[in-house]
Amino acid sequence: MEDGPAAAAAESRTRRGTRSGRAALAVTLSVLAVLLLLSVTAGLAIGSVHVPPGDVWGIITHALGVDRSEPTWSRARETIVLTVRAPRVLLGAVTGAGLAVVGTAMQALIRNPLAEPYLLGVSSGASLGAVSVIVLGVGAAGPASLSAAAFVGALGSLLVVYATARTGGRITSVRLVLSGVAIAAMLTAVTDLLLLTAGRGHEARAVLAWTLGGLGGVDWGTLWLPSAALLVGIAVLLVQSRNLNLLLAGEEAATTMGLDVARFRARMFILLSLVTGILVAAAGPIGFVGLMLPHIVRLFVGGDHRRVLPTAALAGAVFLIWADIAARTVAAPMEIPVGVLTALCGGPFFLWLMRRDARRHADGAVA
Structure with a gap:
């Protein structure tokens, strides 16, 4: 007779916990959505030429055809917002969201808190492709040659990693990670060799700027591919x-x-590597975003990936937009590669994460 009321009470507590968890997730996503909107506004307004937020949204609504009134801003400000800053801010949001989501999934697949999107050597392959275009001067695809070569390099490195990791018709995560580390080391060596044997000195600066990551130089014509990759990746x-x-x-x-x-890991690794390759081709290898954001997000929403994935996407977008704002303004008029700032944030976080993981293993061994 007592089991019935006890079971009903337990079920009621479970339902209340589920409802409270959903409410907390809704609040978190709403706050992040508002922060993302404010971040986009700041990214469009802040720069060498300041554009008031009212003008920013006036320009956007006028361009979308929502506001048909006579413009009160100059043509120069409209060009700055729509042509120069808007693609850059959107690429920052897409890249930040994509790297955070890929990092979240990679940590679950490897079951390692130190896993990140570049674990399988994709960034090294992309860097080799991009450096080849810069050093050899190959530009068959015009302005898109750099991104195209970076993506081809990322895809090629992925294929080599899978070919070397596959034995007996099976791929284990350990062999995959080890193959990724080995292939990345070799590709990095080839990249360094190309750079050292280059005949022109100014190429070193161009290569260094690309390998540190950055959002400059993007336009509306190249933004659709990373955006599509992000949507497909998040949906899957x-x-x-x-x-x-x-x-x-x-x-x-x-x-x-x-x-x-x-089979599940193999399919997910292929998907994540392709998404990472597209993002690296668009923005360069921006580090630590996919390592930091998943752990920060889990502190607020727990470990359920139905909650972590959308929250990480919004948090990653907000983080990289503000990192790019800092990169444009901290040393103005000189621009700092955004990858430098993410590394300055991510390096100490990485060290803290390693120490925390080591303490957990030590405590488990003692127990």
């Missing part, structure tokens, strides 16, 4: 969020629940 990962949650419990538990772990 949200559909697969349950399987990502199963991996957190371990491979044996996931297999018991009916998940083909090897």
Whole structure:
């Protein structure tokens, strides 16, 4: 007789916990959405030429055809907002969101808190492709040659990593990671060799600027590909969020629940590497975003990937927009590569994360 009321009370507590969790997630996403809107406004307004926020949204609504009144701003400000800053700010949002989402999924697939989007050598392949265009002067695709070569390099490195990691028709995560590290080292050596044997000295500065990552030089014609990659990546990962949650419990538990772990990991690694390659081709290898943001987000929404993925996407977009604002303004009129600032933020975080992970293993060994 007592089991009935006890079970009902437990079920009621579970429902209340679920409702409170959903409410907390809704509040978190709403706050981040507002922060993203404010960040986009700041990114469009702040720079060498300050544009008032009222003019920023007046220009945007006028360009979209919402506001048909006579413009009160100059043509120069309109060009700055729509042609120079808007593509850059949107690329920052897309790249930040994409790297944060890829990092979240990679940490679940590897089951390692130190995993990040460039783990499989994709950034090294992209860097080799981009450096080849800069040093050899190959520009068959015009202004898009750099991004095209970077993507081809990223895709090529991915294929080589999978070919070397595959033995006996199977790919394990350990072999995949080790292959990625080895291939990345070799590609980096080839990149350095190309740079050292280059005949023109100014190429070193161009290569260094690209490898540090940056959002400058983007235009509306090249923005669609990273945006499409982000949407496809988030959609697939949200559909697969349950399987990502199963991996957190371990491979044996996931297999018991009916998940083909090897096949699932292989498919996810391919998807994540392609998304990362497209983002690197568009913005260069911007580090630490995919390492930091997933851990920060989990402090607020827990470990369920149905909550972590959308929250990480918004947080990553906000973070990289503000990093780019700082890169444009801290040393103005000189621009700092945004990858330098993300590294300055991410380096101490990485060290703290390693120490925390080491303490957890030590405590577990003592227990």
